[in-house]
Amino acid sequence: MNDVGHGVAAPPSRLFREEAQLESVSCPSCGGPMTRSAFGTVEKIVCPYCGSELAPSESGALSILLEVRRQQKYSALPLHARGELAGATWEVVGIVWREVVADGVTYPWQEFLLFNPYLGYHYLLFFVYDRHWALGSPLDGAPEIGTFFSRKVARFGGKRYRHFQSAAAKVTYVEGEFPWQIRTGDMSIAHDYVAPPLGLSVEETRDEDGADIAYTRMEHVEGETVWKAFGLPGRAPGRVGVGPLLPNRWKQGAAVTWISLAVLLVLWVGVSIAYTESRDGTTVYNGTDAFTETITQEVDLGEPGGVTSVSIEFSASPLSNAWAYADVLLIPHDRDLAIGVGIEVNQWHGVEGGEAWSEGSSRDTVSIGGIPTGKYTLQVTPQAGQGTTPTVPVGLSYTITVRKDVVLARYIVVPLLVILLVPLVLWVLGVIVEGQRWKNSDYAPSS
Amino acid sequence: MIRKRHIVYWTLSLGSLALLGIEAPRGALLTTTPERGAVEKGGATVRGTPVFIWAGGGFHGGK
Numbered sequence: 001m002n003d004v005g006h007g008v009a010a011p012p013s014r015l016f017r018e019e020a021q022l023e024s025v026s027c028p029s030c031g032g033p034m035t036r037s038a039f040g041t042v043e044k045i046v047c048p049y050c051g052s053e054l055a056p057s058e059s060g061a062l063s064i065l066l067e068v069r070r071q072q073k074y075s076a077l078p079l080h081a082r083g084e085l086a087g088a089t090w091e092v093v094g095i096v097w098r099e100v101v102a103d104g105v106t107y108p109w110q111e112f113l114l115f116n117p118y119l120g121y122h123y124l125l126f127f128v129y130d131r132h133w134a135l136g137s138p139l140d141g142a143p144e145i146g147t148f149f150s151r152k153v154a155r156f157g158g159k160r161y162r163h164f165q166s167a168a169a170k171v172t173y174v175e176g177e178f179p180w181q182i183r184t185g186d187m188s189i190a191h192d193y194v195a196p197p198l199g200l201s202v203e204e205t206r207d208e209d210g211a212d213i214a215y216t217r218m219e220h221v222e223g224e225t226v227w228k229a230f231g232l233p234g235r236a237p238g239r240v241g242v243g244p245l246l247p248n249r250w251k252q253g254a255a256v257t258w259i260s261l262a263v264l265l266v267l268w269v270g271v272s273i274a275y276t277e278s279r280d281g282t283t284v285y286n287g288t289d290a291f292t293e294t295i296t297q298e299v300d301l302g303e304p305g306g307v308t309s310v311s312i313e314f315s316a317s318p319l320s321n322a323w324a325y326a327d328v329l330l331i332p333h334d335r336d337l338a339i340g341v342g343i344e345v346n347q348w349h350g351v352e353g354g355e356a357w358s359e360g361s362s363r364d365t366v367s368i369g370g371i372p373t374g375k376y377t378l379q380v381t382p383q384a385g386q387g388t389t390p391t392v393p394v395g396l397s398y399t400i401t402v403r404k405d406v407v408l409a410r411y412i413v414v415p416l417l418v419i420l421l422v423p424l425v426l427w428v429l430g431v432i433v434e435g436q437r438w439k440n441s442d443y444a445p446s447s
Numbered sequence: 448m449i450r451k452r453h454i455v456y457w458t459l460s461l462g463s464l465a466l467l468g469i470e471a472p473r474g475a476l477l478t479t480t481p482e483r484g485a486v487e488k489g490g491a492t493v494r495g496t497p498v499f500i501w502a503g504g505g506f507h508g509g510k
Contacts, residue, residue: 252450253449253453256448256449256450256453257452257453257456260453260456260460264460264461264464267464268464271464271468272467274468275468275471275472278472294498296496296497296498296499307472308472308473309472309473309474329486329499331486331499336485337485338484338486339482340481340482340483340484340501341479367474367479368474368478368479368481369473369474369475369476370473370474370475370478377499379499381498405472406474408474408477408478410477411467411470411471411477412471414463414466414467414477415460415463415464415466418459418460418462418463419460422452422455422456422460426452
């Protein structure tokens, strides 16, 4: 160790020894070549070739604890693979395959024990059933287990983790070096708590000596990150579904979305008030007449030079199984092009199968915009008919009301829909993703 | 953290607010498009005022 003068020992420039200098030994059971990496902390070594359980002695020799004859299995990462992950160099010194069975379905995963001489042990988990990855590290303390709205939670470091599932996990395959006693067939109860992309795992192992509880902090890792870190060929296998720790992409930046919504709603209220205040909706014509003759009337849509919106309301009364139509013309006094709209109202009723029905309306309003202001001649040519005939019903009269500078509600509603729609869609998508996540938990709707 | 979706959201929302603040008083975009054309005098009402008809023939409204 070099002393740099501040009481802090500088680490050597090389974290790991050269590959050639790793301690090579042979399995005393099958003779297979083995490479030792973690040294002093190792309690058990499982031969990757035959599965025999070995114990290191002070002299460095290996003694057989349990002789096994099983074939080596290929894991997602090979033993002794090295990679840069979470800002440090790690070596895979042990591999454990575990699985839980829920509702008759087996969910296997592979745990890779990572070792760094200065950082100790981490765990890289590959969930075989959905091809998600997570990086685990020993928790610096114990979480507080409690409830939150009747849901079991774990609190640690100011963060709340929701209980996801508890299951009995079984070790199905082991190879490499471990700082604890491990054997195929070992059982433990794993309680998983999640706050994506983080999670806490509380693992209980019971034996005749009592219970051992291990706390692990988990974090989602992308498969491509692992592939790149360990220099694996090809691409990482694509993940399936929503894992317990997969970040919900639709919830990312949610705070910005909700703050934006609040600000935009305030803006919308302000602009809406300014718009409605600027519209007086002045009635420039209101008249009632019989369906006998075309009427003409001069109307004033404001000082020339502007543009406004106009509403034309047409109603006919009494309208019973009849229709009425108004051909409305606005002829400008200072231009050539006239503006024309047609408005139809109708009302039908009857009895069918013993049930009374009615449809239609005796009143309708048409709004037109982009109308140049100025003086106009309003001309209304009415038509009406009884049933399918053009006979004007007796006593039928109509009313025309023309207003300028009207408030068009659609201009107020459209921005509101846009402002609300985006957060709503993001929220719904987030809920859908959470539903997919939690359907595999102890809290699935069918559980 | 600001994401691309927030930029899109702000753009759409501010665009729709601009529609409300600037275009709504004109009201040309979200309203019925009226028929436009030249008219000519085609007679008089019983009250003596002239009646206008669309110039150039063709169908212009009517039930």
